[in-house]
Amino acid sequence: MDRRSALRARRRIFGLAAASLLVAACAEPRAGVLETRFPALRDFPGQRLAEAHPFVLPSGGRVVQFFCRWPSDTPLPVSVPLDATEAERRAIDVALRAWEGAGLGVRFLVLEGGPAPIEIRFEDEALAIGAGGDMGNAVVDCQMAPLSQQTDPGAVREARLVRARLRIARQTAPSWQGKARPLTAAEQTGTLLHELGHALGFQGHARRGDTVMVREVERIPRVGAAVLAGEGFADPTLRALYRLPSGAVVSSTPVEAWRTDLVDRMARLAEGAALDGPFARVGESAARIFWRDPQGAEYGLxxxxxxxxxxRPETTRVVPEPRARRALPRRNDLRPGQSGRE
Ligand SMILES: [Zn+2]
Structure with a gap:
């Protein structure tokens, strides 16, 4: 952080309401807990892994929070869109090379178009996905072994990232005067670096620190410009993530049975019907557990x-998506106020 933004940040902190200060105060113990659980994280000063949104698995009367990443022993195929301009191709190459050089141990295999575990797409307009996130978006799936095989309290078995879909905007969101403009090379490269960070397994955002995974919209193009200028790129947070085994459990909390019941019942149904999954996703405002049938239809919670x-994992609440709700008989619903309603 430069001096001006440090000052700005300090002013912001002093201006904050008491409630937000409480939240900020809670973050440091969480970082400490993570380093106690995984002492290897101490090798990465400045890492902000405690600020990530871990993947969440509510099952069998427990809520397990865990990290999920790609295996780093084989190159990860990345599909580059055929309609990419030369400048966009360059931004992608620069961003992929930056992550390869960041010490995670990952390598990419670039494919021209077609399906691949990691797919990048450009959208002609800004993405309609809420504040700050309109230059890019990533949807990232973690697959794990069937829930009936999850018996190890310290790890989610066979958890690994299997799919990431990245969308990068070609234009900014319209200003209040209705004007949009093309993204600069720095913005596009920074956005690619940021969305690739999500694709590599960091969900949510860091509040601050030496990572491109912050939400600050000014910082992302700054990192993009630096990388385009050939300056080094490092990210202790993602390096820390790749030091942990995929499936590493952050916390496992007992909860009331009804809080995991829908997932438990959907898991039994899915295993009986040999559906693909389970898969987990986690975003800014919600997480998702889902299974996929041979036609690609998803049964999600x-x-x-x-x-x-x-x-506060003990407050975890799960709601079914329509297809899962139809598959699960209502009369068995254990959630308060739900039982017996058809
Ligand atoms: Zn983001």
Whole structure:
């Protein structure tokens, strides 16, 4: 952080309401807990892994929070869109090379178009996905062994990232006067670096620190410009993530049975029908557990208010998506106020 933004940040901190200060104060113990659990994280000063949204698995009367990443022993195929301009191709190459050089141990294999575990797409307009996130978006899936095989309390078995879909905007969101403009090379490169960080397994955002995974919209193009200028790129947070085994459990909290019941029942149904999965996703406001049938239809359950659920797992709430709700008989619903309603 430069001096001006440090000052600005300090002013912001002093201006904050007491409630937010409480939240900020909670973050440091969480970082400490993580380093106690995984002493290897101490090798990465400045890492902000405690600020990530871990993946969440509510099952069998427990809520397990865990990290998920790609295996780093084989190159990760990345599909580059055929309609990419030369400048966009360059931004992608620069961003991929920057991550390869960041010490995670990952390598990419670039494919021209077509399906691949990591797919990048450009959108002609800004993405309609809420504040700050309109230059890029990433949807990232973690697959794990069937829930009936999850018997190890310290790890989610066979957890590994299997799919990431990245969308990068070609234009900014319209200003209040309705004007949009093309993204600069620095913005596009920074956005690619940031979304690739999500694709590599860091979900949510860091509040501050030496990482491109911050939410600050000014910082992302700054990192993009630096990388385009050939300056080094490092990210202790993602390096820390890749030091941990995929499936590493951050916390495992006992909860009331009804809080995991929908996932448990959907898991039994899915295993009986040999559906693909389970898969987990986690974003800014919600997490998701889902299975996929041979036609590609998804049976999903949503963990709502995810930031709160991560802080206080005992409050975790799961709601079914329509297809899962139809598959699960209502009369068996254990959730308060749900039982017997058809
Ligand atoms: Zn982001």
């Amino acid at each position: 949503v963990v709502i208010q995810i930031a709160e659920a991560i802080r």
